[in-house]
Amino acid sequence: MVFPPGCAYPCPHGMFTLASRSLSCNLLRRSEPKRVTCCRRHICRTPLPTSSRNVMTRLLHITTVAESLGFLRTQIPYMKSQGMHIEALCSPGPHVTRMATELGITIHTVEMPRRISPVQDLRALGQLWQTIRRLQPDIVHAHTPKGGLLGTLSAFAAGTPVRIYHMRGLPLETATGWRRALLTATEHVSTRLSNRTVAVGFALRQTALSLNLCPPDRICVLAGGSGQGVDAIGRFNPARFDATHRAKQRAALGLQPDDFVIGFVGRLVVDKGIETLWRAFDKLASIAPEAHLVLVGPFEERDALSPHVRQALENHPNIHLAGFVADTAELYPAFDLLTLPTRREGFPNVLLEAAAMELACVTSDIGPCKEAIIEDETGRTVPLDDAHALFGALNSYRLQPERARAHGQAARARALTHYTPEAIARDLHALYGQLLPPRV
Numbered sequence: 440m441v442f443p444p445g446c447a448y449p450c451p452h453g454m455f456t457l458a459s460r461s462l463s464c465n466l467l468r469r470s471e472p473k474r475v476t477c478c479r480r481h482i483c484r485t486p487l488p489t490s491s492r493n494v495m496t497r498l499l500h501i502t503t504v505a506e507s508l509g510f511l512r513t514q515i516p517y518m519k520s521q522g523m524h525i526e527a528l529c530s531p532g533p534h535v536t537r538m539a540t541e542l543g544i545t546i547h548t549v550e551m552p553r554r555i556s557p558v559q560d561l562r563a564l565g566q567l568w569q570t571i572r573r574l575q576p577d578i579v580h581a582h583t584p585k586g587g588l589l590g591t592l593s594a595f596a597a598g599t600p601v602r603i604y605h606m607r608g609l610p611l612e613t614a615t616g617w618r619r620a621l622l623t624a625t626e627h628v629s630t631r632l633s634n635r636t637v638a639v640g641f642a643l644r645q646t647a648l649s650l651n652l653c654p655p656d657r658i659c660v661l662a663g664g665s666g667q668g669v670d671a672i673g674r675f676n677p678a679r680f681d682a683t684h685r686a687k688q689r690a691a692l693g694l695q696p697d698d699f700v701i702g703f704v705g706r707l708v709v710d711k712g713i714e715t716l717w718r719a720f721d722k723l724a725s726i727a728p729e730a731h732l733v734l735v736g737p738f739e740e741r742d743a744l745s746p747h748v749r750q751a752l753e754n755h756p757n758i759h760l761a762g763f764v765a766d767t768a769e770l771y772p773a774f775d776l777l778t779l780p781t782r783r784e785g786f787p788n789v790l791l792e793a794a795a796m797e798l799a800c801v802t803s804d805i806g807p808c809k810e811a812i813i814e815d816e817t818g819r820t821v822p823l824d825d826a827h828a829l830f831g832a833l834n835s836y837r838l839q840p841e842r843a844r845a846h847g848q849a850a851r852a853r854a855l856t857h858y859t860p861e862a863i864a865r866d867l868h869a870l871y872g873q874l875l876p877p878r879v
Contacts (some may be wrong), residue, residue, distance in 0.1 A: 496875065499576035500527040501567070501590035503551050503583050505534040508542060510582065510607075510667050512674075513860035514867060515542055521868055528570060529586075537765070547574075553585055553741060555621065560589065567593035578871055583607055584622065587629040595632045601874045604633035606658070607666055608785030609646060613710055626652045633657075634874050637867075640664040640786035642806030661866040664810060665786045668860035671795035671851065680772045688773035692759050694731055699837045702774035702798075704735045704767050704789045705781070707752075708742040712780030712803060717748055717758075718826035719780070723833055724757045730837060735761045735770055771796040776836050776843055778802065780821070780829055787811050790818070791858050794850035799843045801832045817850035 498518065502508055508527055515525055529535065531548040539546040549566045552559045571579065571593055578601040581590025587604045594602045606629075611622035630636045630653040638644035638660050647653050662668070669675055686696060694700055701720070705711045713734075720732045738749065752758050764770055767789075771777075777793035779802040790800050790811040800818035802808040812818040819835075821828040836843040 495522055495524045496578065496871070497574070497576040498523050498525045498578045498580060498871070499571070499574060500525070501579060501581040501586050502527070502529045503553055503586045505529045505532055505538045505546065507582060507586070508538045508546070511542060513667055513670055514864045515544065517861070517864035518868060523871075526574065526576070528567070528590075551585060551589055555618075564589055564593055568596050571597040571599060577601060577875060578603065580605060581629070581633075584610055584625060584629070587633075588625045591629050591632040600876055601871070602633045603870075603874075604629045604636045605666075606630075606636055606638045606643060606647060606785065608639075608783065609643070609650075609652075610710075610783070611650075612646070612783045623650070623652070626650075630657065635659060635870065637661060637870070638785070639666040640807050640810050642810050643785045646806070659870070661870070662859075662862035663857045665791060665858050665863065666788055668858045668863045669788070669791040669795045669854050670860055671854045671858075674766075674768050675771070675792050675795035675854075677772065677797050677851075679768075684769075685772045688770060692733060692761065692773060694733075694759070694773065695729075697729065699727065699730045700773060700775050701730065701732050701833060702735065702771065702777045702793075703732065703779065704770075704777070704792070705779065706736050707734060707738045707744060707749075709744060710742050710782045712782055712824070713744055713752075714748050715780045715824050715826045715829060716778065717751060717755075719829035719833060720758065721751075721755070722826070722830045723837070724755070727834070727837060728757070730833075731757045731759060733759045733761055733770070733774065735764050735767060737763045767792065768796070771798060774798055775840070776801065776833070778829070778833065779808065780824075781805070781808065782823060784808060791854055794818075794847075794854040797844075797847035797851045799836060799846035799850060801829065801836070812850070813853065815846075817846050817853055 500508065500511060508529065518525055526545045526547065528547040528549060530551045535546050535548060547570055549563055549570060550559070551563045567589055576599060579590055579594035579599045580603045581587045582605040591602050591604055609626065611619050611626065614622050636653050636658040638647060638658055641660050641664055644658055644660055647658055648655060689696065703716065707713050723730050734752065738744065753760065761770065771793060777798045777800045779787055779789055779800065781787065781803050784805065784807040786807050787802065790802060790808065793800050794817060800812055802812065802818065802820055803823050804820040805823060809820055814820060819832045821832050
């Protein structure tokens with residue numbers, strides 16, 4: 440087959456990708472930069488000087504919701520130091536302005552429903568394509584299943600030369616029937632349309648390969664794994680907080696200084712194992728009135744808990760609902776232990792945060808969680824959906840507080856050596872460099 444001139448462009452693998460004449464011309468031309476203006480569609484924090492647009496690599500991150508941009512906290516300063524201009528795109532919401540200020544970047548907004556919605560998804564796809572055409576990024580880096588699907592599709596259609604899909608988890612693992620088939624198909628699209636898929640952990644990469652979602656040479660893991668490492672020197676450093684801070688946090692939650700406090704950080708949904716946790720903790724509280732459970736995170740409609748379980752959590756005298764907390768590092772000092780009885784994960788960042796804060800962890804024995812801890816050295820794993828085993832592990836730490844402290848100290852030491860954010864950022868920047876075509 441012969442392509443008309445200007446209808447194909449070279450990819451880093453030496454192949455040719457078919458594109459329309461207008462899209463390929465848009466990709467290959469280097470026209471005079473357009474002025475960046477602010478409008479209702481985005482929050483502008485750091486507009487790019489027009490004189491720099493032809494020399495700086497332009498990177499656009501796409502996520503479904505603004506909260507997910509927190510993954511980029513430690514990467515953005517490094518990428519900026521390497522001469523990259525960074526913007527982001529997500530759905531509008533209450534956290535967009537906060538994240539734009541915190542990260543110091545421009546955040547554009549396009550409504551992207553997290554639920555499967557063909558009409559709304561098509562509308563979002565068109566708006567994403569228009570935005571990418573206007574911004575002309577060199578790299579589109581799309582995160583999460585929905586953001587990955589819409590981001591890679593729109594970037595491919597817009598002729599973006601480098602498209603990366605960051606696989607942070609696989610909802611299809613706990614799905615069944617038509618929903619599993621649909622989620623599997625979306626993963627195939629995201630991985631096929633991206634130049635490279637980045638898995639947040641080695642266990643997740645192996646799962647993707649076993650499900651034939653991506654060829655082995657097109658999926659990689661950065662550094663030692665995890666989405667962004669953990670800032671154990673700065674943000675998640677127990678030395679930041681003293682005994683006064685611990686007492687104040689406990690008092691704010693209605694806890695006593697001598698209570699045994701178990702923390703959970705994450706979405707309050709079925710996939711996070713909340714129903715199993717409720718059954719295990721209810722049994723623990725019946726024999727240990729000083730035991731308390733603090734749930735940090737929001738209830739969500741997608742994968743929602745049953746009304747019975749939610750009501751039980753809200754009414755239990757020893758369960759405390761903290762809701763969404765912007766800076767979870769402030770709450771970790773109030774805990775004696777962290778638990779994550781999750782049913783699926785890409786890589787459990789919360790286990791790294793807790794480890795950096797010198798907390799032992801009890802979690803599920805699924806691959807990504809076992810990757811994040813060392814059994815009986817930095818924490819414990821229990822069989823999936825086993826409330827009795829979870830109760831036993833939590834109770835053993837209650838009865839042996841010195842063991843919990845020793846495991847927490849070992850966990851922090853491992854976080855400091857194995858999961859540094861700088862290593863993740865360096866590997867990611869190197870990947871960008873490998874995939875970017877040479878400038879002409």
